[in-house]
Amino acid sequence: MQKILDPKRTDWPVLLKRPTQTYDQVEKTVNYIFKDVQLNGDIAVKKYAKKYDRVVLDNLLVSQEEINEGKTNVTDTLKSAIQMAKANIHKFHMAQVTKPVKVQTMEGVSCWQEKKAIQKVGLYIPGGTAPLFSTILMLAIPAKIAGCKEIILCTPPDKYGKINPAILFTANLCGVTKIYKLGGIQAIAAMTFGTETIPKVYKIFGPGNQFVTIAKQMATKYGVAIDLPAGPSELLVVADDSAKANFVASDLLSQAEHGEDSQVILVTTSKSMLDAVALEVIRQLDDLPRKEIASKAIQNSKLIYCKNKETAIDLINDYAPEHFIICTENNNFYIENIQNAGSVFIGNFTPESAGDYASGTNHTLPTNGYAKNYSGVNLDAFLKAITFQTISKSGLLGIGNAIENMAEAEGLQAHKNAVSIRLESIKE
Amino acid sequence: MQKILDPKRTDWPVLLKRPTQTYDQVEKTVNYIFKDVQLNGDIAVKKYAKKYDRVVLDNLLVSQEEINEGKTNVTDTLKSAIQMAKANIHKFHMAQVTKPVKVQTMEGVSCWQEKKAIQKVGLYIPGGTAPLFSTILMLAIPAKIAGCKEIILCTPPDKYGKINPAILFTANLCGVTKIYKLGGIQAIAAMTFGTETIPKVYKIFGPGNQFVTIAKQMATKYGVAIDLPAGPSELLVVADDSAKANFVASDLLSQAEHGEDSQVILVTTSKSMLDAVALEVIRQLDDLPRKEIASKAIQNSKLIYCKNKETAIDLINDYAPEHFIICTENNNFYIENIQNAGSVFIGNFTPESAGDYASGTNHTLPTNGYAKNYSGVNLDAFLKAITFQTISKSGLLGIGNAIENMAEAEGLQAHKNAVSIRLESIKE
Numbered sequence: 001m002q003k004i005l006d007p008k009r010t011d012w013p014v015l016l017k018r019p020t021q022t023y024d025q026v027e028k029t030v031n032y033i034f035k036d037v038q039l040n041g042d043i044a045v046k047k048y049a050k051k052y053d054r055v056v057l058d059n060l061l062v063s064q065e066e067i068n069e070g071k072t073n074v075t076d077t078l079k080s081a082i083q084m085a086k087a088n089i090h091k092f093h094m095a096q097v098t099k100p101v102k103v104q105t106m107e108g109v110s111c112w113q114e115k116k117a118i119q120k121v122g123l124y125i126p127g128g129t130a131p132l133f134s135t136i137l138m139l140a141i142p143a144k145i146a147g148c149k150e151i152i153l154c155t156p157p158d159k160y161g162k163i164n165p166a167i168l169f170t171a172n173l174c175g176v177t178k179i180y181k182l183g184g185i186q187a188i189a190a191m192t193f194g195t196e197t198i199p200k201v202y203k204i205f206g207p208g209n210q211f212v213t214i215a216k217q218m219a220t221k222y223g224v225a226i227d228l229p230a231g232p233s234e235l236l237v238v239a240d241d242s243a244k245a246n247f248v249a250s251d252l253l254s255q256a257e258h259g260e261d262s263q264v265i266l267v268t269t270s271k272s273m274l275d276a277v278a279l280e281v282i283r284q285l286d287d288l289p290r291k292e293i294a295s296k297a298i299q300n301s302k303l304i305y306c307k308n309k310e311t312a313i314d315l316i317n318d319y320a321p322e323h324f325i326i327c328t329e330n331n332n333f334y335i336e337n338i339q340n341a342g343s344v345f346i347g348n349f350t351p352e353s354a355g356d357y358a359s360g361t362n363h364t365l366p367t368n369g370y371a372k373n374y375s376g377v378n379l380d381a382f383l384k385a386i387t388f389q390t391i392s393k394s395g396l397l398g399i400g401n402a403i404e405n406m407a408e409a410e411g412l413q414a415h416k417n418a419v420s421i422r423l424e425s426i427k428e
Numbered sequence: 429m430q431k432i433l434d435p436k437r438t439d440w441p442v443l444l445k446r447p448t449q450t451y452d453q454v455e456k457t458v459n460y461i462f463k464d465v466q467l468n469g470d471i472a473v474k475k476y477a478k479k480y481d482r483v484v485l486d487n488l489l490v491s492q493e494e495i496n497e498g499k500t501n502v503t504d505t506l507k508s509a510i511q512m513a514k515a516n517i518h519k520f521h522m523a524q525v526t527k528p529v530k531v532q533t534m535e536g537v538s539c540w541q542e543k544k545a546i547q548k549v550g551l552y553i554p555g556g557t558a559p560l561f562s563t564i565l566m567l568a569i570p571a572k573i574a575g576c577k578e579i580i581l582c583t584p585p586d587k588y589g590k591i592n593p594a595i596l597f598t599a600n601l602c603g604v605t606k607i608y609k610l611g612g613i614q615a616i617a618a619m620t621f622g623t624e625t626i627p628k629v630y631k632i633f634g635p636g637n638q639f640v641t642i643a644k645q646m647a648t649k650y651g652v653a654i655d656l657p658a659g660p661s662e663l664l665v666v667a668d669d670s671a672k673a674n675f676v677a678s679d680l681l682s683q684a685e686h687g688e689d690s691q692v693i694l695v696t697t698s699k700s701m702l703d704a705v706a707l708e709v710i711r712q713l714d715d716l717p718r719k720e721i722a723s724k725a726i727q728n729s730k731l732i733y734c735k736n737k738e739t740a741i742d743l744i745n746d747y748a749p750e751h752f753i754i755c756t757e758n759n760n761f762y763i764e765n766i767q768n769a770g771s772v773f774i775g776n777f778t779p780e781s782a783g784d785y786a787s788g789t790n791h792t793l794p795t796n797g798y799a800k801n802y803s804g805v806n807l808d809a810f811l812k813a814i815t816f817q818t819i820s821k822s823g824l825l826g827i828g829n830a831i832e833n834m835a836e837a838e839g840l841q842a843h844k845n846a847v848s849i850r851l852e853s854i855k856e
Contacts, residue, residue, distance in 0.1 A: 078837050081830035088533035088827075095531045096541065103523045105516035105788035113524065113789075116767050118801050130839045166837055202801040220657070225801035229648070244853070250846040257842040289841050335816065339544055346818040349854075351846035354819055357834045358827055360533035361541075361815040373546050373630040373653035375813040385803040387789040388763065390774040391782055399516075399786055402509035406785045409506050409594055411558045413717050414685040418678040418779035425672070426777075 001278055001298055005271070005305045009314075016319045018231065018368055019261055019300050030185050030214045034222075037189035042196045048186035053156050055181075060197050062163060062179040070168025082170055085137055085358035092360030093142045096379035108395020115383040117147035118225075120199065122191035123176070124206035124216075127156040127183055131164035132207070138362050138377065139205045140174035146382035151176050152199060154191065156183020184208075188215035192224050203227070205364070205377065227377050231368030232261040235352055236321035238312055238334060239277070241270045243327035244348055248273075249280030251325055254353050256297035257290040264301045265319070267312050269328075274303050313337045320371035323352045340372045393426050429706055429726055433699075433733045437742075444747045446659065446796050447689055447728050458642045461613045462620070462650075469623035476614035481584050483609075488625050490591060490607040498596025510598055513565055513786035520788030521570045524807035536823020543811040545575040546653075548627065550619035551604070552634035552644075555584040555611055559592035560635070566790050566805065567633045568602035574810035579604050580627060582619065584611020612636075616643035620652050631655070633792070633805065655805050659796030660689040663780055664749035666740055666762060667705070669698045671755035672776055676701075677708035679753055682781050684725035685718040692729045693747070695740050697756075702731050741765045748799040751780045768800045821854050 007015050036044040042060070050056055074082075102112040123139045126132055136153070143151045153176045157163055163181060171179050180198055182190060188208075194200030203225040204216055216226045235255035239248050252264040268274050281298065288294055306312040313334060316324065320340035328334065331346050338344060342365030343355050356363045364377035375381075391399070400423045407415035435443055464472040470488070478484055502510075530540040551567045554560055564581070571579045581604045585591050591609060599607050608626055610618060616636075622628030631653040632644055644654045663683035667676050680692040696702050709726060716722055734740040741762060744752065748768035756762065759774050766772060770793030773780050784791045792805035803809075819827070828851045835843035 078833055081833040084534075084827070084830045085834065088537070088539075091533045092529075092531050092539050092541075095529045098526060101520075101523045103520050103788065105519045106512075109516070109782075109787050111516075111520050111788045113520075113806065119767060132838060134834055134838060223797055225798075246849055247846075247853075250842070250849045253842040254840070254846040257840060284842075284845065288845075289839075294842060338814070339547060341814055344814060344816040346816060347820075349821050349824045349850055350817060350819040351831075351850060353831055353835055353840075353843040353846045354537075354824075354827065355815070355817060356843060357831045359537050359817050359819065360531065360539045361817055366812075369651055370653075371812070371814075373812065375811075376815065378541065378813055378815075380808065380813070383803075384794075384799070384801065385806055385808070386766070386769055386772060386799075387783070387804065387806075388772040388774065389778060389783060389787050389789055391778040391787065392775075393777050396777045396782075399512070399782065402512045403779075403781055403785045405506055405509040406513065406562055407781055410560060410562060411717075412682070412685060412781075414678070414681040414712075414722060415781040415784060417712065417716075418675075418682040418781045421674055421678045422777055422779060425675075 001281060001301050001303050003274060003278065003303045006307050007304065012315060012318055015302070018263060026210055026214045030211065030218050033185045034189045034192070034218055037186060037195065038193045045182060045186045045190050045195055048184065049182060052184050054159050055157055055161050057161055057181055060180045060182055062168065062181060066163070067168050067172050070163070070165040071172065073165035074169045078166065079169065082133070082137070082173065086141065086173065088358055088360035089137050089141045093145050093379050097145065106395065106398055108392035109389070109399055111387065111389045113385050113387050115385050117149065118203050118382055118384060119148060120150040120201040121148045121382060122201035122204045123151065123153045124187060124204060124208055124212060125153060125155040125167060126208050127158070127164065131167050133164070133166040133170040134357050134363065135206060136167065136170040136174060136176070138364050140171065140176050142377070142379045143382050144175050145379055148382055150199060152178045152180065152191070152201065154180045154182045154187035157181040185211050185215040188212060188219055192219040192222050207364070227364060227381055228366055228374055229370060232263065233258040234263040234321055234367055235323040235325065236265045236267060236316060236319060237325040238267045238316060238328060239273050240268060240328045241273055242329045243273060245273060245276035245280045247348055248277050248327065249284050251352050252281055252301070253284055253288065253294055254351070255323065256294040256301065257288060260293055260296035262297040264297065266303045267316060268305055269307070269309060269312060271305055274305050278303055309333055320369045322365045322367045322371060325352060342366045342371045342376045396422055397426060429709060429729050429731050431702060431706065431731045434735050435732065440743060440746055443730070446691060454638055454642045458613050458639065458646050462617045462646055465614060465617035465623065466621045470625050473610060473614045473618050473623055476612065477610060480612050482587050483585055483589050485589055485609055488608045488610055490596065490609060494591070495596050495600050498591070498593040499600065501593035502597045506594065507597065510561070510565070510601065513562070514569065514601065516786055516788035517565050517569045521573050521807050525573065534823065534826055536820035537817070537827055539815065539817045541813050541815050543813050545577065546631050546810055546812060547576060548578040548629040549576045549810060550629035550632045551579065551581045552615060552632060552636055552640060553581060553583040553595060554636050555586070555592065559595050561592070561594040561598040562785050562791065563634060564595065564598040564602060564604070566792050568599065568604050570805070570807045571810050572603050573807055576810055578627060578629070580606045580608065580629065582608045582610045582615035585609040613639050613643040616640060616647055620647040620650050635792070655792060655809055656794055656802055657798060660691065661686040662691045662749055662795055663751040663753065664693040664695060664744060664747060665753040666695045666744060666756060667701055668696060668756045669701055670757045671701060673701060673704035673708045675776055676705050676755065677712050679780050680709055680729070681712055681716065681722055682779070683751065684722040684729065685716060688721055688724040690725040692725065694731045695744060696733055697735070697737060697740060699733055702733050706731055737761055748797045750793045750795045750799060753780060770794050770799045770804045824850055825854060
């Protein structure tokens with residue numbers, strides 16, 4: 001890990017730069033597969049499943065028998081853990097339900113805003129070595145609370161055409177009824193255009209590798225919305241002498257094991273904490289099964305000493321971390337002044353993995369600096385707000401002239417006429 | 429206008445298709461200008477201002493003297509109209525302020541969600557024949573309520589380097605202090621990268637022609653968020669015999685005058701209303717100054733008869749109109765069952781132009797079917813939600829094992845360790 005002491009502000013942009021990625025080659029592949037799926041539907045989809053996932057499938061839809069079988073292959077311990085997580089996530093996202101906003105802006109002019117569910121949503125869950133059943137909780141629970149009518153899930157099968165039992169159990173528990181054995185670019189393309197088997201959706205959620213990420217961006221060109229522009233996972237810890245170096249190191253490593261391109265940063269106002277964490281990271285790294293991945297990510301990562309908390313928070317807001325852990329004597333200072341972060345973890349006993357799994361907050365969060373302009377996934381991500389208004393005759397008498405004058409000043413006579421013709425009929 | 433009687437459901441996709449656009453050529457130009465502005469800043473920006481807006485500018489920033497001069501060139505009548513609109517828009521968007529959501533999901537596990545302003549936002553206001561000062565109200569008022577720290581505005585000057593006085597007056601009234609004389613692709617590129625003069629922003633708002641639309645899409649490739657993917661304006665009216673044909677026609681025309689690619693649709697359960705509106709449109713069209721534009725848009729437009737209200741609402745939800753006017757005997761049926769629309773106008777005395785200018789709702793709305801998956805601009809468009817959590821020792825004792833089990837099942841040992849190391853220290 002690179003140690004940086006008291007960096008100059010002019011050096012921050014370079015210091016805080018994410019590992020860059022170029023996607024031009026991937027984009028061509030994605031474009032090609034999209035066109036093929038648009039034209040050829042299921043045939044194309046199955047062709048790419050064979051090519052990339054090395055699996056030949058007659059039926060993309062997971063059957064009820066497979067779901068039942070999945071349930072029996074999950075241990076009771078894991079089932080209870082998932083159920084506890086579900087209860088917490090449900091509670092936190094239920095609390096985000098808002099009432100319609102209704103205002104009489106003037107006498108006779110009534111305006112309101114109501115949220116309605118996005119009717120058709122698609123959840124993408126990566127497969128592979130780490131079956132991310134936790135992401136199903138994070139996406140399907142708010143989708144259900146929002147009232148989305150059609151919630152489908154795509155996830156790649158293994159080479160025997162099987163889906164991980166924890167994924168089947170969790171999807172079923174959360175009320176996702178249509179699970180498709182399909183991964184990668186072809187899954188995103190199928191949900192974008194619809195095929196004979198797979199329904200078209202209005203919004204696609206979920207993480208994935210760079211192919212899936214580019215495919216989701218491509219989907220937006222065809223009128224489909226996506227949850228977030230995704231990037232590699234990242235974590236920033238701010239710590240002073242009140243923190244525990246071994247706890248901090250364990251948090252840094254928990255994010256580093258996600259992928260070689262993950263980035264973890266320690267910002268500290270204590271030089272001795274900086275050295276202690278550096279030692280602990282090396283010590284703990286040795287025992288990890290995903291040591292190779294984590295150690296590559298650690299090479300991208302930084303330990304930064306700042307001379308005071310005011311400088312530290314400025315630097316943190318400039319970076320806009322996806323995950324932000326605060327372990328300092330004055331946590332409130334950072335809570336009050338953080339402007340750009342996805343999710344914030346406060347105190348020595350609040351590891352980031354709590355939010356990844358079970359505390360109740362969502363783990364689908366803005367990376368790559370997007371915490372400056374995007375929210376993480378929350379209930380509102382499954383809703384859209386519609387405004388309504390109704391104006392009475394007397395209301396129009398009150399507001400009509402203002403509309404006429406403004407429309408005229410903008411040179412839009414027909415906009416004015418729509419009011420004038422009504423005002424005349426009232427005055428008749 | 430095309431009349432369609434009782435269309436089959438299988439014909440709806442073709443019937444409801446928007447006039448298509450291809451952007452490939454524009455995309456090349458946009459890409460070229462973006463790279464140039466990224467590399468050469470103000471020099472590039474001024475070069476394109478000269479090329480496209482035919483204006484040579486020493487200073488892009490509007491001076492205080494110009495703002496003062498603008499104020500004196502707006503009539504008192506227009507000033508009062510703008511002030512009334514501002515009060516209503518402010519009232520409706522203030523009502524959208526939400527309190528933090530705070531939940532104890534389990535004993536010792538406290539989670540909350542707080543919204544924070546997007547710190548730097550850029551507003552784009554088109555110039556040309558129709559100076560859209562009303563859009564400044566729609567964007568700057570919620571930006572101010574949200575608490576955005578930096579609110580800048582770009583708008584193209586005329587060939588004398590002047591900005592329309594109503595734009596200057598409105599921007600100043602709404603507290604926008606930095607107004608730049610800059611339009612088109614170069615304005616969007618400047619706000620994306622920042623130049624010597626123009627600050628980089630985190631989110632860009634506002635309408636524009638196809639060049640600006642593609643430029644905003646391009647901005648998202650560089651980490652900048654945008655309000656909405658934009659398309660031509662559109663309006664759908666549902667009317668039965670209780671409606672007034674001349675009012676309905678005036679509303680259809682008010683949207684048709686926006687541009688040749690605008691689309692207006694009447695859905696009706698009354699054949700006589702269909703014929704009456706068709707006649708009224710022709711009659712009113714003749715008197716419009718923007719007759720040429722409106723009549724081209726009317727050619728794209730449709731009068732559709734549906735045999736009952738259940739079929740009508742299904743068709744309307746399939747189309748997902750930007751603006752939706754309801755003038756029927758049973759308005760509540762449509763209010764309750766509309767799922768996909770940007771903004772809804774109810775009753776014979778609620779013209780769509782009320783929402784365009786002064787009633788209080790926002791006029792920046794999803795077009796092109798995006799009402800299925802996007803909200804219009806509202807207060808939340810200027811905010812992002814951040815989640816926070818803090819877990820006590822006893823809280824971690826309660827939730828820790830569940831996290832450990834789930835992390836292990838996902839094969840993420842370092843995620844588990846971050847909990848285990850803390851649990852061990854508590855139990856010591």
